[in-house]
Amino acid sequence: MSEKNPKRDDLTPDYTLITDFLSPDTADQNFNTLSNELEWRQDQIKMFGKLVAIPRLQNFMGDPGIRYRYSGLTLTASGWHPVVKKIKELAEAASNTEFNAVLINLYRDGQDSMGWHKDDEPELGPEPTIVSVSLGATRRFLLRAADKTQHELLLNSGSLLVMGPELQKHWQHSIPKTRKQIGPRINLTFRKIVQ
Incomplete structure (x- = not known):
């Protein structure tokens, strides 16, 4: 099943959600393989002048020599795990976009989260398309415009979310904490x- 929200104006987020992508x-x-085989790390980022541990675990991989910088971190790609490479190829076909890197987040439970942000770092170019594939527990994905208009999506296991360039320009997104088990x-x- 696919839900498309075509770009109409700054008040409409530019995304496509395919709930049954996998x-x-x-x-x-894929969830079991990646959770057991990837090397997970918990980095620290600068927030308000202090170093804080990010509330999730991460892995970064991609083509040789690829580096990605955000929030004071510099991540260097570790090459492609075969399962991730296969998912990448499927995501490229579904979105008609080529990718050379992936930032993988492991949310261990409802207390792990991602704060409000845009994926608009210079390394992503002027009009980035980000494709997100979810495995495991369903989480709320929030979108917020500058005028505080909000949209909520539920990202279930096996879903694919294509976030177009206009979404990154005009909207922030987050994965909030939840008290639910x-x-x-x-x-x-x-x-x-x-680069």
Whole structure:
């Protein structure tokens, strides 16, 4: 099932959501493989002049020599895991976009989160398209415009979200904490880094 929100103006987020991009069995297998085989790390970022541990675990991979900088961090790609490479190829076909890197987040439970932000770093070029594939627990994904208009999407296991360039220009997004008892979630955010 696909939900498209075509770009109409700054008040309409530019995205496409495909809720059944991966079958439940494939999504479960990929989740188990990646959670067990990837090397997860918890980096620290600068917030208000202080170093704070990010509230999730991460892995960064991509083509040789690719680096990505955000919030005072510099991440160097570790090459492609075969399962991630396969998901990348499927995401490229679905979005008609080529990617050379992926930032993978592991949300261990409802207390792990991602604050409000835009994926608008210079390395992503002037009009980035970001494609997000979710595995594991369903999480709320919030979008917020400058005028505080909000949209909420539920990103289930096996879903693919294409975030177009206009979304990055005019909207912030986040994965909020929740008090609900929920399981872990892996989110792969594919991107093209321009160096």
